[in-house]
Amino acid sequence: MRQLADEQAALRRVATLVARGAPADELFAAVPAEAGQLLQADQTTMIRYESDGTATIVANWRTTGGAMPPVGSREPLGGKNLTTIIAETRRPARIDSYADASGGPAVAAREAGFSAAVGAPIIVQGRVWGALIVCSVDKHALPLDTEARLASFTELVATAIANARAEAELHELADTQAALRRLATLVARGEPPEAVFAAATSEALRHFGSGTARMIRYELDGTATLLANEGTTGPHVRVGKRWEGYPATGLTETVLRTGQPARVDDYGNVPGGEPYLREGLRAAVAMPIHVNGRLWGMIAVGSGQGPLPLDTEERMTAFTDLVATAVANAQNRSELLSSRARIVAASDDARRRIQRDIDDGAQQDLVALALRLRSVAAAPSDSGDDIRTELTDVATALLGVIDELRETSRGIHPAILSSAGLKPALRALARRSAVPVELDLRLDGRLPEPLEVGGYYVVSETLTNAAQHARASLVEVEAENSGGTLRLSVRDDGIGGADPRLGSGLIWLRDRVEALGGTFTLHSPAGEGTTVNCELPVSPGGL
Template identity: 65%
Template structure:
């Protein structure tokens, strides 16, 4: 071999590498042009997979995002979600498909070591993603971690049906992926920015609805539509948890079954489904395959294979949840986090809409109650004291016409005096119906003890109140206990009632519990609604727990001004 042949032999590898570098730079320019042009993230990720496949001669490539989710045992489980694909895998493993990242999978090895990993033969089938790739006839694959800001953002995989990929595939993939990571990170950041802007716009629309006085049903429907638009493309539902342990479907958007109607009780859901899990834990939950859980068949028949739900907390209480189900495949692992941020703000709109309606209803009930009280007092005075006074006036007129110093006159006047005392007693009883006399004269503690003595159900009472409280607080607490004792006797069939009242730390706390039938529901028009209105008007909180067969418990807390304590009217009471 002469010198010219030798020089050409040495130059050949350099020329090959230069062509490879030129191809890589051209591929990167095409990807960068997409990013600069504002292409959608999915388009950028697919372009990366496309360019990578062409560079190393792979028949199928994919780009996947790694995410972590808290498992049932509290540990973080890793998942990968396909965000871009090229070649045969595009049909079998489309964008959006999600896999659990398990030990032994080539992606797990690359992410754990931070270096490219090669696998071929039977090992290729490790894990659900590997088995799908193997089912396409692929016989070898290389995975390369995508590092963004020093951490594993995701992983690329290239596979071939040949015995193996070319030598040096790891190095070429690593070099290209390292340079493409910037474009990938920028595209992902752009997507997150768009999602944030979309969420903020959705919340502004909801706030506008609430400010305009829209009824809760309209706000519920709007919030559910926004959730469907931002987190899924199949079905979205808002479900409210009722005090009696049931649930109600308050909004439904997207695909649905004919028998699913807004306003109906939400029943028939799987025992391990989203509704049960969220209500039990108060945290977000997901079902990746309803076909794999007991009772999930009806959900699958409805066309919902998977779903994610997040709780809605209103005023510190678990109010309900929003659930979203996609058209195809499970949802990304970060869905719970994104939806939680959304629903935390939606909860404010839900609370404002509901509180506004409750305030209007409360005002209407207060007006109606005041009118009814006035009518009752009017009837009592007309049918009782007024008629008695008219009768006495007629008798006095007759007495005035009788002969002076008549014995009959003295008897008549004595009878009139007795009648007057009777009318006075009747008026006193009427006034007591408006405001208990013992409460006015002696305070809350003696008044509660008097209620206990008159109760048809045995009462165990523990009252720790020193001194007098503001009149409106004493009246509010008195009527809570009075109403609950009446309910325990008339409706609950209770055998005992516990009453606990304490004023300390600037708060008056009153709890009434019975062992009766339970199932009390304020929505059915009971006196519980009036009690809640009264306590709310005083700036307090009113909570009810009444599961069927589990008795009824009502607790209220009322703020007590720091300078409100007064000496006992009757210290010995």
Template identity: 50%
Template sequence: MRARLLSLLLRASRPPLLWGILTGAACVAAETFMSLALAQVAPTSALDVVYLVGVLVVAYLWGLPLGILTALASGFVYDFFLVEPVNRITVFSSWTWMPLLIFLVVGVLVSVAAVLMRALLIEAEERRREADLDARTARLLLRAEHLGSALPIVARRLAQGLGLPFLAIELGPVGDDPRHTALPLTEDGAGIGTLVAPADLPTATMRRLRERVVPSLEAVLVAARDREAISTALAVSRDELARIAEEQAALRRVATLVARGVSPTEIFGAVAREMGLIVKADLTAIERYEPDRTVVLVSSWSASDRGSPPPVGTRRPLRDSGLSALVLRTGRPGRMTVEEGAAGELDGRAEDKEITSAVASPIVVEARLWGVMIAFFRAREPQPEGVEERMRDFTELVATAISNAQARDELAASRARVVAASDETRHRIERDLHDGAQQRLVSLGLQLRMAETAVPPDLPKLKEQLSHTAEGLTLVLDDLRELSRGIHPAILSKGGLGPALKMLARRSAVPVELNVRVDGRLPERVEVAVYYIVSECLTNVAKHARASLVCVEVEAAGDAARVWIRDNGKGGADPGRGSGLIGLIDRVQALGGAIEVTSPIGHGTALTAVIPVGDG
């Protein structure tokens, strides 16, 4: 009931005039009966105030004219029923018209006040509704993900809130239409949109749209447009950050492989895959330039099972119209479409009819153009700028991996040459000692023994001196033979690894359990390495380990020779302290093998070595 009454009081349109006449008559009648009742206790001159209530109600609801008429009717009724003489109109026959005139003036003023109050209340209500409507409009626009999709909903809500049959909001100018009125929406004189309203709206409604709705709508549209621009920029920035993070993660994975020193083949495969995923390629290939103007495929990757590149190791001639030849000529990144290649050829991928374009980046190793990395695409759209830059990061890692591999190969070859030269020198010294000094010492010893037998019996002291000198010469010969064995064991060259290790076990100061499982001869460099590993370990055990037993196992199976040496000594051996183990490690690594030493304190020392067996 209260809501209905409030709605009636704040309605912009007035009730029908007949209702106003009837309401005015009813009010005058009710006020007359009330005044007659009050006349018994109050002076009649004060009862004219009662009639102002009806004037106020009628003027508020039906306007000033009907309020004035109600005031006139109230004045005459008051004069007829309450002013002496009663039951007669005295306003024209006596001075009673003066109070009546005052009443009429007050009634008119009350009517004006009622009309003004109603106008103010309706205006306030309209302002409140417009504020609510603006708030809802702003909420819809500022929460919308896309401004264009929210405008029809906002226009429909505005039309409903303003009581209009139709409204539309366009982001651009609209054409002339006699059925519609276009209200431009601007920001600092620049158009941002158009509010389209029916052309037959009342003037007051159009003025309300221009003066109230348009300014607030402009402000909200500007804010919504700025918010959408900021959101778009943030989304682009977020996507860019995600792309950069993904790219850095891929580069980090490849860089980890490079740092670990894995084989170039594995690195090439990882680079081809990671780069293909980063640039969203359908195929990737890494090719190496050859001096005879051919390229060799060293790695490839495909995003799907269809259209896979040729097998790794495929060699093909360079075509002057191809992308690889373009990179070779310029030394810079390049891109090419199928239409640009001769007869549709695109670096030997013409068999994949769906490939439309490719982007290539050179691989430069130590200032020399080593190869090229190519990404192939099936999409018809041109690839965005910056693909070459992103590929360059991967090519730099490939170049680093190649440089590292070359450096490792050169270092290994250099160490192998040093070890081979050292072994050859040892062998030559041992051979020279055996064929030269040892033979002469043996000859001198025989000559001394012959001289000793030729000494007369009457010279016993001379015979004793010759015998003592011959014995000393024999000791020198034994020392020289021992030295010769340390330089290079002759038994190793003559008998092989098994007899040489058995000799080491017999001469060891610590008991040795020897188990040699080697069929036939191994390459000399491998036999020498195994011999020195066992010899150095037995020497270290005798000097430092305080062990009572050493177990030595040697096995040659497959493509490697394996050595296991364990003792039950005190442990604590550390290759980093300058022991002979460092030389063993260098020798094994120079042959491409690996060696591991485990020596916990109080639990003995264990050494494991694996040496590849190749062509000697």
């Protein structure tokens, strides 16, 4: 009865510490002392398992003043000893004789004079967090109920750790939400994307890293650009410049190849990792950033002390998902502003071109004809045949000016499109095309004017590109109006390799289609022709 009362008293004291949320160092110091005194052990040790295959001593208690392994010291797992057996089996274990034990912990136990030991795992949220081990110098084995009595203490420790972890997770969630609100505020204020990238990287370092944080964007040409850097740096760190020289098995290449999180636990084991070691980095974790369904880039955090915690990727997931939203919003805002600027510039260019064509062509011809008519009006009344000839010439010239103006007006808006609709206008385009065109037009009736104009210029510009740049021998044009959507597809058998960044025509088309609420896609692999697809909503809400 006395033993049971002593055990309950010891457990109550530990439970009281757990209930009031005692600091970890206070709890960890109390548990080995309470367990050791209750079980009449010579030494009690609490250990924590690390992600790098080692075990760290977090607390010690001993009956005498003899030397104990210092708190914070680590031993690698391996061999026949309680530390390793508990990690592998997740169950209580005992050693009744250290004579045939092996590994670092066994050597230390023999040197301390211990002959037997019992240990129980500390399991937190389904994972073996650590163990509580009692040791004895007595030649006899520890009592058979030692494992069960130890388990009462480890369960309380596990509860305390789980509670502390839950509280930390709530605190971290609140911090993460606050950080993301700050990022959202930057986006809403219309701050440049560079400011958003820098802020997101700074927040990542503050929450997850202990040395550095970086944001990297993958480019369409297969290269990568360093957008932001916080923390450590070196000659290879050039914000806004191409990110070069990264290892083939490092984070940048791994995330690009897999689209998944990646980690390096020791750059000393990574070929090409020397620049990071010189910078002061030892380990890092990277998370992919997917924007609009595409791998856009990655954000990485690094440590100079050792491997980052195993749950770093999980903790960063919610952060990177919301960072991706902030990046997408910032990028979309920037692209919208750029597209509006391009539309305005294109409109201004078109007006200037039309004005120049009229000023240099039709207007001068009309002035010349006006002067000729004035000359005719001033001619003597007896020169009838000459006047008739002159008037005939003026009428012929006027017809020429009218034709010229008609041609100029085509650059603004084709007359057949206004009078007859998209289907006849596309047929007219096909007849005038320098490259043979096969048409498949499933269009019935008229569409809203903005859609007809937009669709017309998609086909017109794409046919022009096929004739001037693609070296195509055939172009296939499909158009269909069904389900409230106008779908257009233009395919050529040319050389492919079309890139919107190399010319304004395709960018202008994309802007025009997106301004109508539609989608524009381009597929142009080298040597395999070019396909342009666009969909335009016919419903009023899409206009």
